[in-house]
Amino acid sequence: MTPTTFRPGRRAVVAAAATALPLLGLAACSSDTGDGPDLGGGEGGDEGDGDSVPQADALASGPVAADDVIAASAWATAIKEKGQLVRGGTVANQVFSLASTTGGMPTGFDAGITQLLAKYILGEGGEEKVEYIDTTVETRETMVQNDTVDCVIATYSITAERLEVIDFAGPYYLSGTSIQVRAEDKDTISGPEDLTGLKLVTQANSTGIQAIEENVTDPADVQTLPDNESCVAALKQGRADAYVLDQGVLLGNSAADPDVVVVGEPFVDDPYGIGLSQENEDALDFCNTFLQEIIDSGSWESLWTATVGEVIDGEAPEPPVPGDLPV
């Protein structure tokens, strides 16, 4: 059937042209923004690539477990037999785990811990035999429970509720929740007590939400966005007055962009652990032994220096005690 057409009167032409104008405006507007806002995705790659060499040093110093240590753990034996460690996590976090743009291994603190664990179980060269499976905060517990992944290493905060459904080895890193503001606000905001009545932003996949609930009285609004770049954009554009998250990530933002600064000291301890299934009873002890070994061998410290140390000033902190769960 042929399309129906109409012969319009003069008034109709004028009316139709009037409708077209805003539409043209919309189309023009959308092509203006079609290049995409610069959400700051660029700086991540630079840092990741720059880290690759020191991180390789940290990996080279990593220990390898003796055969009888592996044999004593059914979990580790199974991984050694299949010749691959399957890690759940992300490869989109600048400081902790970022996919390489040049085809190498992911870089960052969590990525380094993963590679050290793979080397510990699989022997020399094992650090390259890792399968990285993307997990989100929604899927982490489930993927650990149903053995889709051998472990989750993903800035995974140890909390009482999570301990009910999975095991945590570690903590292997003690993070702190901190506050980032626009540079012009740095004199008026210095701690969670100054955030009352302000609009706050944090990442959807973080414990920042709980940190806000427990430490900030009556914030005007708590926004959660999926990634660091949109949180920074929200802060800079005035959608939010303060950005609450892990200090390491916030310091990375300040290093990349002088318009945002970190104020005060971290106000909540945020211990990261290796998520493990409760079904694999021996995995917990095995991973804690592994963490103690990389601390004793100095690999933990050189990994910290190569990754988190790039965005935080000062010496590497004292490593946490594996097995010393905070809750």
Place this chain on the structure above:
Amino acid sequence: MDAIRENLPLLAQGIGTTIALTVLGYAFALILGTVLAVARVSPIPPLRGAATVYVEIFRNIPLLSLLILIAFGLPDVGLLLPYFWCGVLGLTLSSAAFVCENVRSGINTVPVGHAEAARSIGLGFFGTLRFVVLPQAFRSMVQPLVNVFIGTVIGSALCSAIAVQEVTWVTQTLNIRYAQAVLMFMIAGAVYLLLSLGGAALGGVIERAVAPGGKDRSSGRAALDVTAGAQA
């Protein structure tokens, strides 16, 4: 289940926001999409061209990208909308492109002779559309428009990525605290299922009401009234 019981108000608020996003987004999309469709069948080439450009742009941008562009791109050119209205705008712009194509194909099902007959009795362009073409066209558009509605319901979940506190956002937030992903997302899934089924059921009712075979004039009028109802 404690996670649900203790957070019923938050869940209810999330469901309310999801419904508001969907209803507003879909209503504006119906209006904008119909205007665009009229432009696409109009005899004025620049108008047809503009509407075609619109449809091709907004039909082909992933909704998530569009939402992020609106939420974080528009402020860079000086327009800072609240997140909720960014969500409504994104849903409207995207769904309107699909509404436009549905309305246009509905208009194409009306025989040319009807329009010619309308002109011969002295109706102008808009008179022909309003009294002859659109009433008939809307009948064949009911089910495709229900599909767009369901697309809008499902698309509203993406608004959680721009901090709109709808039901997916609530689900994510509760899951961070309670680590109960499967339970939480089953509930969110059920909400979307109910909304979509409700939309489909309403579409069925409308389709029967405007089905040809009844008195022609009244059914034609019903089709238009019903669209007005769906927009409210």
